[in-house]
Amino acid sequence: MGGIYWLASYPKSGNTWFRAFLHNLQRNGDVPADINIDMHSSAIASSRSWLDDVLGFDTADLSEDEIEHLRPAVYRWSARETSINYHKIHDAYTHTDANEPLVSRAATIGALYILRNPLDVAASLASHTRCSIDQAIQFLGNPAAAVYLSRTTAHSQVRQRLGTWSTHVLSWVDAPVLNRHIIRYEDMLDQPTEVFSRAADFLELPTEQARTAKAIQHCAFDNLASQEARSGFREKPAGVERFFRRGQCGGWRKELTAEQVARVVADHGVVMRRFGYLDRHGAPR
Numbered sequence: 001m002g003g004i005y006w007l008a009s010y011p012k013s014g015n016t017w018f019r020a021f022l023h024n025l026q027r028n029g030d031v032p033a034d035i036n037i038d039m040h041s042s043a044i045a046s047s048r049s050w051l052d053d054v055l056g057f058d059t060a061d062l063s064e065d066e067i068e069h070l071r072p073a074v075y076r077w078s079a080r081e082t083s084i085n086y087h088k089i090h091d092a093y094t095h096t097d098a099n100e101p102l103v104s105r106a107a108t109i110g111a112l113y114i115l116r117n118p119l120d121v122a123a124s125l126a127s128h129t130r131c132s133i134d135q136a137i138q139f140l141g142n143p144a145a146a147v148y149l150s151r152t153t154a155h156s157q158v159r160q161r162l163g164t165w166s167t168h169v170l171s172w173v174d175a176p177v178l179n180r181h182i183i184r185y186e187d188m189l190d191q192p193t194e195v196f197s198r199a200a201d202f203l204e205l206p207t208e209q210a211r212t213a214k215a216i217q218h219c220a221f222d223n224l225a226s227q228e229a230r231s232g233f234r235e236k237p238a239g240v241e242r243f244f245r246r247g248q249c250g251g252w253r254k255e256l257t258a259e260q261v262a263r264v265v266a267d268h269g270v271v272m273r274r275f276g277y278l279d280r281h282g283a284p285r
Contacts, residue, residue, distance in 0.1 A: 002081040003109035005203050006045070006089045010168045011147070012124040013116035014185040015088055020219035021196055022086060025205055025212065032218035035227050045075075045089035045103070046147075046157040054078060064159040069096050071158075072104035079107035084204060090147065091160045093171040093178070101175075110179035112199055113172045117186065117277045118165045118268050119252035119261060119284060133260055140165040141267040166271040184275065186249045192216050252284075 007022070009015040023033040043050040051059050051067065054074045059067050078085070093111075094102050101108075118140055126136040139145050147160040162168050173182055181202040187195045196216055200207050217223075227233070252261070261284060265272065272278045279285055 002083055002085070003079045004075060004103070004107050005084060005086050005109050006103055006111040007086060007114070008089045008093070008111050008172050009114035010116070010121060010162065010165055011090050012121050012128055014114045014188060015090070017188070017219060017221070017224070018112070018114055018183075018199070019086075019088060020224055021215050022203070022205070024218040025200060025215035028206075028211055028214070029218075032223050032227070035224060035233055043087060044157065045071075045087055045091060046160045048156045048158050050074065050078075051158065059158065060156075065097070067158050068102065069098065071102055072096060072100050072107070075104045075107035079104075084109065086203065090162065092163050092168045093175045094161055105177070108178070110181070110202065111172060111175075112203060113169075113180060113182045114188075115169060115173075115182060115184045115275055117249065117252070117284075118272065119256060119264050119277075120185075120249055121165065122260070122264060123252050123255040133256060137260055137263050137267075140264070143167065164267070166268045169271050169275075189249055 007015055007018060020033065020035065027033050048059055051071065051074050054077050055070060059070075062070075089103065091102055096102060103111075122133055122136045122140055125131075125139065126133045129136070131139075141164050143163055145162045145164065147157070147162065163171070172178075173180065181199060183195050183199055193213065193216065197207055197209075197212050200212060206212075256264075265278065265282070265284065269278060269282065272284075273282070277285055
């Protein structure tokens with residue numbers, strides 16, 4: 001039976017890294033999958049071309065609300081295939097004006113949610129969008145935060161409603177009647193074999209030890225960064241020096257001021273504590 005597994009995350013939380021693992025695991029090749037070819041085999045949920053192809057008309061003529069109303073139907077139609085599909089999504093788990101989940105319950109098998117410390121997200125997002133860290137922190141705390149891409153480009157995307165970092169996380173991890181599996185970016189670094197193997201099992205992918213180990217090695221940050229250095233990366237925003245920046249956790253300690261750290265904790269402390277990003281005293285780990 002067909003259906004969709006969503007690879008969900010707030011932006012800059014490790015989604016691309018996990019997709020590199022997924023494609024290397026599926027491909028099972030002797031050399032790493034090409035980040036500019038193999039990783040473009042499945043569309044992001046907000047892809048305008050995906051919506052246009054299924055609907056049969058140009059959605060640029062519609063309002064964002066009208067497009068959002070149609071998105072569940074697009075995913076239901078796409079899920080009619082006999083195979084399982086894996087699609088990246090940055091939207092929060094929201095509902096349309098008809099009170100239907102944006103991702104469509106009928107289309108969805110489950111969701112893998114990738115979580116990252118918002119202190120590191122703020123620093124990475126600032127670099128990715130060429131804004132200040134203060135602006136990134138403000139964005140993470142904005143209930144109306146959304147991502148819009150141009151309607152005129154070949155790779156344009158429709159509106160992606162994010163909300164705050166905290167509400168984004170909770171929208172997925174606490175969504176009722178949703179088959180989900182949660183992984184943390186930090187654990188992907190510290191316990192790769194265990195974390196990636198469990199994720200693969202959840203996604204109904206091969207879990208043989210040797211195959212998993214090879215996929216983990218192929219998607220190692222150094223390999224991804226080397227590919228980008230040689231051939232560029234199609235998902236890198238214009239004007240940004242590089243997409244694969246550092247691939248570390250805890251970089252916020254050198255990039256954020258004490259005041260900036262305090263603002264993030266004030267905005268997201270409840271969720272940060274729930275997922276182990278604060279110690280029992282409320283201090284960042």
